[in-house]
Amino acid sequence: MLGALIGVCALYGLLVGSFLNVVIYRVPRHESVVRPRSKCPSCDATILGRDNIPVLSWLLLHGRCRNCRLPISVRYVLVEVTGGLLFAGAAARLGFNWDLPAMLVLLASLLALACIDLEHMLLPKRIVYPSLLMVGGLLVLAAIMTGEWDRLVVAWICAASWFLVFFIMNFISPQALGFGDVRLAAVLGLGLGWLGWRYVALGFFSANLIGAVIGLTLIATKRMSRHQQVPYGVFLAMGAALAIFAGPELLAPFK
Numbered sequence: 001m002l003g004a005l006i007g008v009c010a011l012y013g014l015l016v017g018s019f020l021n022v023v024i025y026r027v028p029r030h031e032s033v034v035r036p037r038s039k040c041p042s043c044d045a046t047i048l049g050r051d052n053i054p055v056l057s058w059l060l061l062h063g064r065c066r067n068c069r070l071p072i073s074v075r076y077v078l079v080e081v082t083g084g085l086l087f088a089g090a091a092a093r094l095g096f097n098w099d100l101p102a103m104l105v106l107l108a109s110l111l112a113l114a115c116i117d118l119e120h121m122l123l124p125k126r127i128v129y130p131s132l133l134m135v136g137g138l139l140v141l142a143a144i145m146t147g148e149w150d151r152l153v154v155a156w157i158c159a160a161s162w163f164l165v166f167f168i169m170n171f172i173s174p175q176a177l178g179f180g181d182v183r184l185a186a187v188l189g190l191g192l193g194w195l196g197w198r199y200v201a202l203g204f205f206s207a208n209l210i211g212a213v214i215g216l217t218l219i220a221t222k223r224m225s226r227h228q229q230v231p232y233g234v235f236l237a238m239g240a241a242l243a244i245f246a247g248p249e250l251l252a253p254f255k
């Protein structure tokens, strides 16, 4: 049964990844994510339904547009595959559990936000606010179904505290930490807080550790200057994913 759940979530993750590609491309350009239908970025030809199957279409068309034959970025496939892996991984980790829907929404939002932050140094409100609402709503549903209202209280306290901590950090140094990160901190506090306050701590600790390692490597190899702005949202997303997937093992020594 768990195998079936993982399979269904993997397929669902691929489809969500396909939608996230639209979100990642259009939201920073202030375009609708519903209309018009997807077009080839090179020749503007509308992409047919049969050419819009995640991963498979890209492979069958050898990574090229059916109309103009120009290459279609592998990034689209990577986002779809990552979506599938994240969803399958969450299903394997959490199983048949009311935690799962909220964590899937959280992971999908983080994937979109990380890609946009990496490219545009931006965490759009149009993604962060709906994520907060959806994760919050699904956690209320989880609390209703399981009766674990205490976890919901912890989640909201974590959301409020991390929002406040980041708000103060942004106030002290707006260059180092943008207000997008402050809003995202509330979403992460909420989602990880449902798993427990130690998950929130692990998520933020890992984010800073990953950020420091990658940042110092890039500076040491002269691929980044010390004063360059850092897409902190990317590291927050990575830290949160690590907490969700490896939290129980990493936190075990601190019980």
Ligand SMILES: [Zn+2]
Binding pocket: 040, 041, 042, 043, 044, 045, 065, 066, 067, 068, 069, 070
């Ligand atoms: Zn084309």
